Amino acid sequence: MARSPCCDDSGLKKGPWTPEEDQKLIEYIQKHGHGSWRALPRLAGLNRCGKSCRLRWTNYLRPDIRRGKFSDEEEQIIINLHSVLGNKWSAIANQLPGRTDNEIKNYWNTHIRKKLLQMGIDPVTHRPRTDLNLLANLPQFLAVANLNNLMGSWDNSLRLQAEAAQLARSQLFQNLLQANMNTPTPPNSNPFNLLRSASFQGQNFAEHAGSNAQLEGLLSNLLGPGPDDHHTHHMPSTTSTNLGIQEPSNVNDYNQILDSSVYLGGFGSTLCDSNGSSISDQNLISSSYDISALDIIPPLVSVDPKMEAKSTPSTSTTFDAWGELNLDCEPTNYWGDMIDQSSSGAWPLISS
DNA sequence: AACCCGCCCAACCGCGTGCCA
DNA sequence: TTGGCACGCGGTTGGGCGGGT
Numbered sequence: 001m002a003r004s005p006c007c008d009d010s011g012l013k014k015g016p017w018t019p020e021e022d023q024k025l026i027e028y029i030q031k032h033g034h035g036s037w038r039a040l041p042r043l044a045g046l047n048r049c050g051k052s053c054r055l056r057w058t059n060y061l062r063p064d065i066r067r068g069k070f071s072d073e074e075e076q077i078i079i080n081l082h083s084v085l086g087n088k089w090s091a092i093a094n095q096l097p098g099r100t101d102n103e104i105k106n107y108w109n110t111h112i113r114k115k116l117l118q119m120g121i122d123p124v125t126h127r128p129r130t131d132l133n134l135l136a137n138l139p140q141f142l143a144v145a146n147l148n149n150l151m152g153s154w155d156n157s158l159r160l161q162a163e164a165a166q167l168a169r170s171q172l173f174q175n176l177l178q179a180n181m182n183t184p185t186p187p188n189s190n191p192f193n194l195l196r197s198a199s200f201q202g203q204n205f206a207e208h209a210g211s212n213a214q215l216e217g218l219l220s221n222l223l224g225p226g227p228d229d230h231h232t233h234h235m236p237s238t239t240s241t242n243l244g245i246q247e248p249s250n251v252n253d254y255n256q257i258l259d260s261s262v263y264l265g266g267f268g269s270t271l272c273d274s275n276g277s278s279i280s281d282q283n284l285i286s287s288s289y290d291i292s293a294l295d296i297i298p299p300l301v302s303v304d305p306k307m308e309a310k311s312t313p314s315t316s317t318t319f320d321a322w323g324e325l326n327l328d329c330e331p332t333n334y335w336g337d338m339i340d341q342s343s344s345g346a347w348p349l350i351s352s
Numbered sequence: 353a354a355c356c357c358g359c360c361c362a363a364c365c366g367c368g369t370g371c372c373a
Numbered sequence: 374t375t376g377g378c379a380c381g382c383g384g385t386t387g388g389g390c391g392g393g394t
Contacts, residue, residue, distance in 0.1 A: 109360095
């Protein structure tokens with residue numbers, strides 16, 4: 001299809017707008033509306049192309065534009081919507097009155113993206129980063145955590161711990177999934193059995209995790225009690241029912257479990273409202289891992305509220321998206337256990 | 353004080369798509 | 374059905390600015 005010749009004309013002014021040009025554009029549109037953007041510059045006495053006028057109006061001069069810093073709430077909305085919509089900036093902007101797609105796009109690229117990367121979250125997939133570079137850097141990553149710990153910087157070290165743990169957990173799931181996809185899955189295979197029997201291939205992490213026994217301890221914390229009783233022990237019975245998560249019987253189901261686990265905080269987590277009550281499925285997931293439900297679920301990794309409580313406000317905003325959806329309101333808290341154990345030396349992510 | 357460098361964001365570029373003759 | 378026009382959108386650019394050296 002032919003491209004618009006709108007801006008091909010030479011002699012038209014480009015670059016920053018002057019106050020006089022702004023005034024002309026505002027006055028014209030207030031009087032006549034924008035009508036045809038192509039015709040507008042001529043009618044308004046502007047030596048600009050229509051496209052430039054449209055951009056200037058929609059991104060800057062429109063009276064309903066809300067300027068200034070993005071609030072935490074807006075930031076959360078952007079992150080949530082981006083996890084569902086991707087780089088559909090205009091669609092995201094539609095949910096944020098007064099904000100333009102351009103503004104949101106810029107804010108994403110300059111602030112949110114970096115913040116997510118720093119937290120070990122892939123800004124594209126909204127999942128914990130599992131790229132090889134990150135895994136390769138895990139020893140340094142943990143060394144920094146140790147250093148910060150020694151220096152009394154609890155905020156950073158705890159966050160780094162959680163990120164490392166999240167990374168390991170995600171890697172575990174991915175390895176498991178890969179292994180599972182390479183071999184036929186028995187009809188009644190249990191994901192918890194699979195997880196328990198899975199070999200962990202993240203060598204860098206494994207080295208840091210120490211002995212197999214220690215790794216086993218980590219797995220126990222990640223997975224909760226044994227495969228046959230997970231519904232009655234650490235794994236709250238409400239989790240599987242409320243979230244519509246059932247034990248998968250095939251690879252596709254398992255894949256969905258994987259997706260769900262990332263978004264919902266993983267096995268062993270449950271979702272609760274601010275009163276500590278479990279949230280019913282109609283509030284969270286319609287059924288069968290309906291992906292559309294993600295538009296109301298913050299696409300965030302599970303983080304121990306204890307850790308968040310120790311975090312600085314500036315870095316905790318992403319996790320605030322859970323807001324009323326407090327994870328792990330049950331006494332059993334996998335991330336908390338893991339961090340507690342690591343702090344006490346049972347699991348040497350941090351050497352005290 | 354001068355220079356450098358990285359960040360931020362307004363504006364541009366080019367493609368996709370809908371509409372209409 | 375086809376081709377041209379207009380608009381919207383997402384990616385990219387580059388100038389201004391502030392902090393660091």
